[in-house]
Amino acid sequence: MTTKQQAKILIADDERAITDGLSAILSDEGYTVDVAVDGQKALERLSNDAYGVILADLKMPKLDGLALLKEMQQREIHTECIIITGQATVDSAVQAMRQGAYDYIEKPLNSEKLNRLKALIPKAVDKFVVKQTNRALTSELANLTHYGELTGQSEQMRSVYQLIEAVAPSTASVIILGESGTGKELVARALHAKSDREKGPFFALNCAALPKDILENELFGHEKGAFTGSTNEKQGAFELAHGGTIFLDEVAEMPTDIQVKLLRALESRQVRRLGGKREISVDIRVVAATNKDLEKALADNELREDLYYRLAVVPIYLPPLRERVGDIKLLANEFLIRYSRQNNKKVTGFDDAAWEWILSYNWPGNVRELKNAVERAVIMSRSSTIGAADIVPRHLRASGEIPAVVSVPVGSSLADAKRQLILRTFASTGGDLDRSAKLLGTSTGELRGELSRLLGPNGADGGGARPEKRPVSASPAKAKKEEPKAKKRR
Ligand SMILES: Nc1ncnc2c1ncn2[C@@H]1O[C@H](COP(=O)(O)OP(=O)(O)OP(=O)(O)O)[C@@H](O)[C@H]1O
Ligand SMILES: [Mg+2]
Structure with a gap:
């Protein structure tokens, strides 16, 4: 589809000579053109029909150009606006641009101005189409609960999906930032899978796991006889990832002198094997990840700044799970299904106390x-429902960590309040009956009775949790929070 077919043009002016003239010229150019004789009529047309561009006179009856722009904004009409103005009103035209107009043209519309207008319109249409595509992408991804291997329906994860979708087709280097366990590797894989290199290799290398010499050898490979014992040549990761994606995990842990070599390889897209003279050209997309506090790593010269900027053309920040509670339930249910199936167990859900804790x-x-x-929990569970005692991680069994507040809205019944207090206390102790009973000022036997009424026969079962102290909340880990820059497609 050509630009001209993609977007109709509306001309809004009360001067017949101008609307007739412009209509004729733009129709000749191949555009579909409509005319409105005042601002109010223009607004009606814009509301009822999709226009890519409106040419609007600044001074019109009923609704002038500026007021029209304002109305368009309020009604979320995304048509690009080119203001046509008499010389006396150039100041207002500038104000119109501040208000979001695409550009303005001064009257009289002589041939020079008309040429400028003809050049301006396709650009405005392009902008309209790009923005429209991006909006479509946003709403397309707005209801996603999964993307690639990633699960998550929080706003934060959806903007991660959108960012992946937008940058995957390019070759821009991406750095993925986020605490340990937030899914950085899955994002790297999604970037590969959504790119046109998808059929090429995805080569992951953990820079923290290998001693320096081995890391260098893995990255760049070596020629036969490069060092004692190297009886064969070996291709490095760059060569192996040719035509695909190389994922440099924990990149801030890379020794500085290897960082220098890496930088050179990234800049020249060429590598030289250890002991070799030949430059080998490689076509790769580089994705790096780190869970380090980047500002600190840069300040301490652990990560070279020049390398960082090479890698971080587009940063993608993965928020910690505690900042996207909306994803917790979705993930927990999914893992439950996965592990029940894998372990051949008929575990179908979590009970209330388990959910409270989770x-x-x-x-x-x-x-x-x-x-x-x-x-x-699935492996340990002896019933079809997972209770708090099953789910609390071992290292927390002696130190359940849970907000110590129960909020009971006015209007709740006494039974409700009691139920919440019991469940929350029980969950906070990691499912420890004795300790919960003590906190609630009741006996273990009585609490067991209450719990089995509240949770059914399985909830209070499981044992094993013997919390002593409620700890201070764990210190939030320190991955630097970098808002992903929303990159537009194209
Ligand atoms: N959004 C998600 N949806 C489904 N599974 C996830 C998600 N995020 C992480 N996981 C799973 O959690 C585990 C950790 O993910 P991953 O290895 O990608 O984390 P990471 O950020 O690379 O952590 P580290 O910094 O420790 O290497 C993996 O088993 C992964 O499959
Ligand atoms: Mg990882």
Whole structure:
């Protein structure tokens, strides 16, 4: 579809000579053109029909150009506006641009002005189309609960999806930031899968896991005889990832002198094997990740700044799980289904106390910790429902961590309040009956009775949790919060 077919043009002016003249010229140019004789009529047309561009006179009866712009904004009409103005009103035209008009043209519309207008319109139409595509993308992704292998329906995850969708087709280097266990590797895989390199290799290298010499060898490979014992040549990660994506995990842990070599390879898109002279050209998309506090890593010269800017053309920040509580339930249910199936168990859900605990715990190990906790709970569970005692991670069994507040809205019944207090206390102790009874000022036997009424026969079962102290909340880990820059498609 050509630009001209994509967007209709509306001319709004009360001067017949201008509307007739412009209509004729723009129709000749191949555009579909409509005319409105005042601002009010223009607004009606804009509301009822989709126009890419409006040419609006600044001074019109009923609704002038500026007021029209304002109305358009309020009604979320995204048509690009080119203001036509008499010389005396150039100031207002400038104000119109501040208000979001695309550009303005001064009367009289002589041939020079008309040429300018003819050049301006396709650009305005392009802008309209790009913005429209991006809006479509936003609403397309607005209801997503999954993307690639990623699960999440929070606003934050949806903007991550949108960012991946927008940058995947390019070759821009991406750095993924976020605490451990937030899904950085899954994002890297999604970037690869959504790109046109999808059929090429995805090569992941953990820069923290390998000693320096081995890391260098893995990255760049070596020629035969490069060092004692190198009886064969070896391709490095760059060569192996040719035509695909290389994922440099924990990139801030890379020794500085290798960072220099990496930088050179990134700049020249060429690598030289250890002991080799030949420059080998590589076509790769580089995705890096780190869970480090980047500002600190840069300040401490652990990560070279020049390398950072090379890698971080587009940063994608993955928020910790505790900041997207909306995703916790979705993930927990999904992991439950996955691990029940894998372990051949008929576990179908979590009970209220388990949910209380799951939703209020702050998950310092993020999705990985949640996944492991659910897997363990499924394996341990002796009934079809997971109780608090099953789900609390082992290391927290002695120190349940949960907000110590129960909020009971006015209008709740006494039974409701009692129920909440009992469940929350029980959850906060990690499912410890004795300790919960003590906190509630009742006996273990009585609490067991209450709980089995509240939770059914399985909820209070499980044992094993023997909390002693409620700890201070775990310190939030320190990955630097970098808002992902919303990159527009195109
Ligand atoms: N949004 C998600 N949806 C489904 N699974 C997830 C999600 N995020 C993480 N996971 C799972 O949690 C685990 C950790 O994810 P991943 O390895 O991508 O984290 P990471 O950010 O790379 O952590 P680290 O910094 O420790 O390497 C993986 O098993 C992954 O499958
Ligand atoms: Mg990782």
